[in-house]
Amino acid sequence: MATETNLTTNLTTPAPGGGCPPVGIQLEGLIMPPILIVDVTLGFLGNIVALWIFCFRLKSWNPNALFLFNLVIADFLALVSLPLRIDALLRQHWVFGDGMCRINLFLMFSNRSASIALMTVVAIYRYMKVVHPHHRFNQMTKRQAAVVSVFVWMLVIGPRVPMLAYSHIKGSGDKTQCFFFTSYKEASRAIIILVSMHRILTVLEFIIPMAMLLFCSIRISSFLKKRQMGKPGKVRKAMRMCAAIVAVFIVCFLPTTVTTIGVWVIKSFRPWDCDAFYTFTQLTIVSLGLNFLNSALDPVVYVFSSSMFRKALLAAMPSALRCRRDGGEKTASSSGSQSTTEQELKSIRGSEAI
Secondary structure (H helix, E strand, C coil): CCCHHHHHHHHHCCCCCCCCCCCCCCHHHHHHHHHHHHHHHHHHHHHHHHHHHHHHHCCCCCHHHHHHHHHHHHHHHHHCCHHHHHHHHHHCCCCCHHHHHHHHHHHHHHHHHHHHHHHHHHHHHHHHHHHCCCCHHHHCCHHHHHHHHHHHHHHHHHHHHHHHHCCCEECCHHHCEECCCCCCCCCCHHHHHHHHHHHHHHHHHHHHHHHHHHHHHHHHHHHHHHHCCCCHHHHHHHHHHHHHHHHHHHHHHHHHHHHHHHHHHHHHHCCCCHHHHHHHHHHHHHHHHHHCHHHHHHHHHHHHHCHHHHHHHHHHCCHHHHHHHHHHHHHHHCCCCCCHHHHHHHHHHHHHCC
């Protein structure tokens, strides 16, 4: 095993022939395992409940429910791949072979793309329902929604398929590691192009959907306020879905986007700065732990974005909790008649039926 002095030299000094040496398991070996264990535990619990609601408690399906169900599937694909990553980090050694390494990385990065794309579709669907209720987009059938879902999966998986064609095993013997971007020195031109494409996708698939989410949120808020539909509390309630998705985006996907841009800048303008390259690469790998936190937070999105899911979840709750909630709603409804604008807002929500 290399001494601390040699390790520092290797990480901060360009390797002979140019480029920086591969990055080993250092910072992420300490930080990632507990983060990923929390992600897997909460993610499986929340998504198993969500899957049970969708499969056995939801009486009818509509396009929004179908989009959310696809989001559950995307989360499960990521969650089943994380235990292998946790094992490798704890061992500081990948023992599952080249094939599983390719599949593991493919599932990890496909989940990020699929989660972002599907949450964006859900936000756009809500935006059209509220702001353009008479648009023919809102007449989408379940079959058409299934076609949209398949298109989304093809769109996000297509650019990731080339990852399966190349080995991402670093090192040899009992020190092999499964990383996608740790060094370019030993990489072929195809790998360099593949990693560059990955970084471009990582940035674009955050910036473009985030801009669309902010647009949808602002338009929904201004539309409801302009129509004066309900009290401020009603408007805030209508905004919770967009706010929940924006919050998940910022917490889970912004750090990876920032660190990826940092690595990109260093590789382009300071290729000799191996210390900075090492630091940002480690931070990028660590930030992946936040990417998978979305699998644990997505059930919150289901609650805020689908009244059908919310009602099914409440119906599945213990009777004591249901009675307490129902009692509060009855008290609130008996304390005066609704105004015309409140009825109009309720009508719009009913038309959403999502």
